[in-house]
Amino acid sequence: MYTGFKHLHSTLAYVLLAGLIISILYVLFAYLQNKGYNRKMALLGLICAHVQFVVGLIIYFVSPLGIKGASGEAMKISTARLYFLEHPLMMLIAIVLITVGYSRAKRLTIPKKQNGTILAFYLLALVIILSRIPWQVWPKGLVG
Numbered sequence: 766m767y768t769g770f771k772h773l774h775s776t777l778a779y780v781l782l783a784g785l786i787i788s789i790l791y792v793l794f795a796y797l798q799n800k801g802y803n804r805k806m807a808l809l810g811l812i813c814a815h816v817q818f819v820v821g822l823i824i825y826f827v828s829p830l831g832i833k834g835a836s837g838e839a840m841k842i843s844t845a846r847l848y849f850l851e852h853p854l855m856m857l858i859a860i861v862l863i864t865v866g867y868s869r870a871k872r873l874t875i876p877k878k879q880n881g882t883i884l885a886f887y888l889l890a891l892v893i894i895l896s897r898i899p900w901q902v903w904p905k906g907l908v909g
């Protein structure tokens with residue numbers, strides 16, 4: 766089960782990055798060209814993020830690197846700390862940002878503001894996500 770979820774999680778990382786970037790680019794062009802707000806295009810990034818979150822949560826409890834790897838000693842080891850603390854916590858913050866951005870935009874009525882809100886929240890989330898991906902094992906983790 767662990768291996769399966771690990772593969773799913775590293776595959777969904779591509780899906781999330783692609784989905785989020787497509788959402789951001791689409792909304793960016795709409796913003797720049799003063800076009801309407803397309804909720805479905807923002808929903809793409811949101812759904813990818815929520816699905817990855819659920820899988821991440823499961824992996825956190827089955828992986829030796831997740832909750833089982835948490836200890837005072839592990840706190841001093843940077844890769845261990847990344848897996849049991851920094852990665853999950855920052856990813857959670859990023860996904861909360863995406864969700865807050867999406868639901869704020871949903872409640873606004875002026876398209877320029879809706880697009881601007883999505884841009885601000887999704888871009889910040891993307892930066893946070895990129896900052897805490899375990900780059901030493903991914904993308905090559907998918908084959909290895």
Ligand code: HEM
Binds near residue numbers: 821848852853857
């Ligand atoms: C924004 C969403 C996320 C992205 C893009 C992401 C991406 C990744 C990637 C690329 C890996 C490396 C997988 C590999 O070895 O090939 C990984 C590992 C891991 N992730 Fe995430 N993740 C996300 C969210 C989460 C969340 C929310 C949690 C926990 C609550 C989590 C827990 C873990 C754990 C424990 C590992 C280590 C798994 C292992 O190798 O045993 N992730 N993640």
Ligand code: HEM
Binds near residue numbers: 808819
């Ligand atoms: C623990 C898991 C999850 C939590 C805590 C969660 C939380 C939330 C929250 C708070 C919202 C509200 C956003 C708003 O104000 O509109 C939302 C919306 C949404 N979530 Fe999740 N979610 C989870 C898992 C999932 C999964 C697995 C999917 C898979 C498809 C998903 C799909 C969606 C969709 C489509 C919406 C937007 C609905 C709309 O258009 O208003 N979520 N979620």
